[in-house]
Amino acid sequence: MSSQSPVVMVGQWITIGSSIPGYVFQVNGDGSLEVGYYQNRSKAIKETVVWREARWTFKFQGPNGSYLRGAEEEIVKRGPHGF
Template sequence: MKEKSLKAGEWITIGDSIDGYIFSVISDAELMIGYMQNGIKPIKEKVVLSEGRWIFESSGPSGSYLREVEAAILKRGR
């Protein structure tokens, strides 16, 4: 389901269950988000809107590790 007026600082759901924090809005169908990979590693990665759901743009490893302030946001969660 497409969420309306998304902006940096909000949380979304990626796939069925991954919490993603919006770092930047690239377009209505592309976001740069952060999430906790396996609940351990804070990762920044691009997601795209596909059939009403947010999914990772790449099916393979493509994110980058986050540190300090950005990592702390993800560790706190929603």
């Protein structure tokens, strides 16, 4: 297994953990990503994820992130097509 993260671009959908679809809003200089996801089918959240143990995982444990609004919220609520 490679410890190096895959190449990811803004606008791409990734999988967080084993099953959470996440939309990439920003690629940070340290390789982490700012990703929007739909939490419990009720809230669109933006949070930082990092490549750890061959998968994207949340950088911080516990509640951490911000609510998405407007166009960003709609992208996340629509979800990935064909993902």
